[in-house]
Amino acid sequence: MSIREGKVLLIANPAAQNGAGAAAADRAATLLRAALGPDAVVLAKTAGPRHASEIAERAEGCATVLALGGDGIIHEAASGLMRRPANARPVFGIVPAGSGNDYARTLGMSRKVDEACEQLLAAEPHAVDLGRVNGHWFVETLSFGLDAAIALDTVERRKRTGRTGAVLYAEAGVDQLLHHLDARRYTASFDGGEPTSGESITFAVQVGPSYGGGFKICPDARIDDGLLDVCIAHPPIGVAGAAFVFALAKSGRHTRFRQMELRRASSLCVRFDAPVPAQIDGEPLEAEAYVIDAVPQALDVLMPA
Ligand SMILES: Nc1ncnc2c1ncn2[C@@H]1O[C@H](COP(=O)(O)OP(=O)(O)OP(=O)(O)O)[C@@H](O)[C@H]1O
Numbered sequence: 001m002s003i004r005e006g007k008v009l010l011i012a013n014p015a016a017q018n019g020a021g022a023a024a025a026d027r028a029a030t031l032l033r034a035a036l037g038p039d040a041v042v043l044a045k046t047a048g049p050r051h052a053s054e055i056a057e058r059a060e061g062c063a064t065v066l067a068l069g070g071d072g073i074i075h076e077a078a079s080g081l082m083r084r085p086a087n088a089r090p091v092f093g094i095v096p097a098g099s100g101n102d103y104a105r106t107l108g109m110s111r112k113v114d115e116a117c118e119q120l121l122a123a124e125p126h127a128v129d130l131g132r133v134n135g136h137w138f139v140e141t142l143s144f145g146l147d148a149a150i151a152l153d154t155v156e157r158r159k160r161t162g163r164t165g166a167v168l169y170a171e172a173g174v175d176q177l178l179h180h181l182d183a184r185r186y187t188a189s190f191d192g193g194e195p196t197s198g199e200s201i202t203f204a205v206q207v208g209p210s211y212g213g214g215f216k217i218c219p220d221a222r223i224d225d226g227l228l229d230v231c232i233a234h235p236p237i238g239v240a241g242a243a244f245v246f247a248l249a250k251s252g253r254h255t256r257f258r259q260m261e262l263r264r265a266s267s268l269c270v271r272f273d274a275p276v277p278a279q280i281d282g283e284p285l286e287a288e289a290y291v292i293d294a295v296p297q298a299l300d301v302l303m304p305a
Contacts, residue, residue, distance in 0.1 A: 006063025056080025070098015
C-alpha cells in the first residue's frame with residue numbers, strides 16, 4: 001500500500017536536532033497535505049520522551065505512520081507500532097530530521113525534508129527485519145562497550161553544547177578512546193550454540209549497517225535477510241590503533257583487522273562480567289544479560305524505489 005491510500009499520521013519530534021524538528025514538521029505536513037489532500041495528514045508533535053511510542057500505539061484508522069526526527073523518535077514510533085496487532089499495523093515511514101540519522105542512511109532516505117517527502121510519495125512498502133533485546137525493539141543498532149559509551153556521550157555533549165553531526169561523534173570518540181578504552185569480559189551464545197567467553201572493546205549487533213552517525217560497523221548487514229550482523233572488536237587495541245580503526249569504520253574498512261570478529265546470527269545471548277554501557281538505536285539500555293533476536297519482516301517500511 002502506498003502513502004496515497006488512507007490516512008497518514010505524521011509523528012514529529014519538535015526537539016530533534018536541537019529544535020530544528022519543529023520547522024521540519026510544519027514543512028513536511030504542508031508538503032504532504034499539498035500532495036495528498038488537506039485532511040489526509042494528521043500532524044502530532046511529541047511532548048517529550050516516549051510520547052511518540054504512545055501516539056504510534058494508538059494510531060487507529062491510519063494506513064501510514066511517519067516518524068519525523070532522529071533515530072530516537074524512529075525507535076520510539078516503531079516500538080509503538082509493534083505493540084499493535086500485526087493485522088492493524090500501519091505502514092511505517094520516516095522523514096529524517098535528526099542528528100545521527102543512521103536509519104535514514106540505511107533506508108536510503110534523503111536528509112532534506114522536501115526530498116524525503118518526494119521519496120515517500122513515490123515509495124513502496126518493503127518488509128524489513130527488526131531486532132529485539134529483552135523485549136525492546138530496535139530498528140538499526142544495539143551495541144555494548146566503547147562505541148555505546150561514545151554514542152551516549154554524544155547525546156550529553158549535544159545537549160550541553162548544541163553541536164551536532166559526525167564531528168560531535170568524533171569528538172566524543174576521542175575523549176572516550178583516551179579515557180575508557182576498556183576491554184569487557186563477556187559470555188555469548190549464538191543461535192543456541194555453546195557459550196563462548198572473550199573480551200570485547202565494542203560488541204555491536206546490527207539490523208542495518210550503520211551506527212553513530214554513519215559509521216558502517218557491519219558494512220554488509222541487510223535489513224531484510226532475517227539475520228543480525230555482529231561485530232566484536234577484541235583487544236588488544238591501543239589508543240592510536242583504536243583511533244585508526246574508528247576512522248576506517250566510517251567507510252566500513254575496519255573489518256580487515258584481525259581484532260574484528262564478524263558474525264551473523266538470528267539470535268544470541270550476551271552477558272558481561274561487569275556493567276557495560278549499552279545503546280539501543282542511540283538511547284541507553286541497562287540490563288545484566290541481553291537476550292537478542294532478529295524478527296524477520298516485522299514491519300512494512302516505505303523505502304525509496
Ligand atoms: N517534545 C520533546 N521535547 C524534548 N525531547 C523530546 C521531545 N519529543 C521527543 N523527545 C526525545 O528527544 C530524543 C531525541 O530525539 P531524536 O532522535 O528525534 O533527535 P536527535 O537526537 O536530534 O537525532 P538522532 O537520534 O538521530 O541523533 C528522544 O529520546 C525523544 O524521546
